[in-house]
Amino acid sequence: MCFRKAAGVVPLLQGLTKVQIVSHSRFAAKTDFDTSHLGRISYRPRRAGCPPSEPLPRSSPTGVRYLPEGTMPKFPDHARRAEAVCGSPLEVMAPRIAKLRNEGRLFPFQLGDSYLLPPEPARRIDLDLDQETLHRYCPVSGLEEYRGAVAQWVGPQLGIELTEKNIAASVGCTGALQAIATSLFDPGDEILVITPTWPVILGILKTQNLVPVEVPIGNNAWPDDDVDIFRRRLISLCTDRTAGIYFSDPNNPGGFVMPKSYIEAIGELITEKNLWLMIDGVYKDLILGDPSWSSPLLWQNEATRKRVLLDGAFSKSHAMAGHRAGFLVCPDELKRVLTRVLTHQPYHASTSAQAMGIKALEAGPEAIEVVRRSYMDGSREAVEALHARFHNPDAGAFLFLDLREHVDDERGLMELLFACLDVGVALAPGSIFGNDFGCFARLCYTRTPPEVVRDGIVLLNKVLNS
Numbered sequence: 048m049c050f051r052k053a054a055g056v057v058p059l060l061q062g063l064t065k066v067q068i069v070s071h072s073r074f075a076a077k078t079d080f081d082t083s084h085l086g087r088i089s090y091r092p093r094r095a096g097c098p099p100s101e102p103l104p105r106s107s108p109t110g111v112r113y114l115p116e117g118t119m120p121k122f123p124d125h126a127r128r129a130e131a132v133c134g135s136p137l138e139v140m141a142p143r144i145a146k147l148r149n150e151g152r153l154f155p156f157q158l159g160d161s162y163l164l165p166p167e168p169a170r171r172i173d174l175d176l177d178q179e180t181l182h183r184y185c186p187v188s189g190l191e192e193y194r195g196a197v198a199q200w201v202g203p204q205l206g207i208e209l210t211e212k213n214i215a216a217s218v219g220c221t222g223a224l225q226a227i228a229t230s231l232f233d234p235g236d237e238i239l240v241i242t243p244t245w246p247v248i249l250g251i252l253k254t255q256n257l258v259p260v261e262v263p264i265g266n267n268a269w270p271d272d273d274v275d276i277f278r279r280r281l282i283s284l285c286t287d288r289t290a291g292i293y294f295s296d297p298n299n300p301g302g303f304v305m306p307k308s309y310i311e312a313i314g315e316l317i318t319e320k321n322l323w324l325m326i327d328g329v330y331k332d333l334i335l336g337d338p339s340w341s342s343p344l345l346w347q348n349e350a351t352r353k354r355v356l357l358d359g360a361f362s363k364s365h366a367m368a369g370h371r372a373g374f375l376v377c378p379d380e381l382k383r384v385l386t387r388v389l390t391h392q393p394y395h396a397s398t399s400a401q402a403m404g405i406k407a408l409e410a411g412p413e414a415i416e417v418v419r420r421s422y423m424d425g426s427r428e429a430v431e432a433l434h435a436r437f438h439n440p441d442a443g444a445f446l447f448l449d450l451r452e453h454v455d456d457e458r459g460l461m462e463l464l465f466a467c468l469d470v471g472v473a474l475a476p477g478s479i480f481g482n483d484f485g486c487f488a489r490l491c492y493t494r495t496p497p498e499v500v501r502d503g504i505v506l507l508n509k510v511l512n513s
């Protein structure tokens with residue numbers, strides 16, 4: 048792809064203002080890109096000795112003009128965009144965490160997962176492994192029965208009628224978002240990501256040469272009372288390269304449900320600026336308290352419905368993360384392009400995982416209620432026991448601790464998190480959830496039973512109080 052080559056020469060091109068890449072595609076206008084903007088992506092300089100005077104560009108038979116060959120990834124180097132997903136502070140903590148786990152001394156509050164088993168019908172699934180169809184490829188967008196079952200589950204939640212035609216199966220939410228990002232955006236497009244955010248979305252965007260632009264939800268990792276401040280922030284970060292918005296609702300790691308007024312503000316913006324909207328609904332079934340889920344308003348409004356896509360999965364609501372059974376909900380018109388893209392990504396989600404998903408839904412809403420109630424217990428234990436600043440979660444699986452009273456910067460936070468590891472408690476450092484959260488940390492209260500959450504928090508308090 049021409050852009051891959053173009054992006055590779057960013058260090059060479061700084062100083063130039065524009066690079067015109069000739070393309071016959073319908074996206075030609077978007078390939079006229081400003082390199083000062085790409086300078087925000089941090090690229091490691093490539094192999095030494097690539098002369099800046101190397102002859103520019105050659106043309107391919109398709110009319111695409113390539114940039115210098117010396118900038119191509121070559122053995123033993125790997126692609127620059129792979130570096131966008133390397134070097135998380137969690138990697139630094141990983142050996143200590145592994146040691147604690149091996150010694151049986153770990154309180155694993157750092158990752159978002161479940162201690163529960165999937166619903167009984169999914170666990171007792173009788174897969175006839177002698178049946179040939181189970182071992183063959185299935186339709187790329189998923190088994191019709193799976194898509195139908197998902198449509199019946201999600202349609203009423205969105206307040207619209209969905210059929211299997213609006214659903215595609217995916218490899219977890221992660222696979223759905225990857226396919227959506229590939230289908231809707233071009234390299235260099237900017238995507239507004241409301242923070243704090245599930246960090247993997249930043250990597251999904253960056254590895255596709257998209258540019259995530261962080262939009263903090265409020266001053267304290269929680270929506271402010273005055274939606275106008277948020278609206279102004281959102282508008283101020285929109286440029287003529289902005290192509291879409293992503294947020295998770297309910298939010299990981301913040302634990303809030305997006306207020307109705309915020310949803311309305313986002314709806315107005317996507318209509319006015321012609322943006323796509325990706326709503327990550329992996330925690331939609333895990334609202335613990337009062338607020339209702341307002342995102343569906345966007346499906347009930349004619350103007351916004353055609354711009355919005357939902358991703359979901361059985362990972363959280365049915366404690367089935369390891370099976371990678373996910374899905375996306377899209378307007379009719381997009382189904383073809385998304386299916387084509389899926390064909391070139393994972394091809395399709397595992398057939399046996401989809402079969403488990405069908406069974407999990409046969410267990411009905413009661414099965415989800417079991418999960419939700421148990422997470423409510425975990426959240427109550429955590430909220431009651433913990434001596435730190437945080438917002439009571441509306442939903443999901445996390446407390447996002449505001450440790451600004453304890454540490455001055457990210458370095459101080461890492462020292463604090465290593466002190467927590469000394470007593471066996473692992474937390475996720477806030478910086479992975481957005482640039483503004485270097486003095487925050489995320490605690491997951493669903494990976495262990497509620498009583499273990501309480502035991503771990505007693506130890507955590509000792510560190511925080513010392």
Ligand SMILES: Cc1ncc(COP(=O)(O)O)c(C=O)c1O
Binds near residue numbers: 220
């Ligand atoms: C907000 C959010 N979206 C997506 C995912 C990934 O979901 P999946 O495991 O189904 O890919 C997670 C996982 O923690 C998440 O927190």
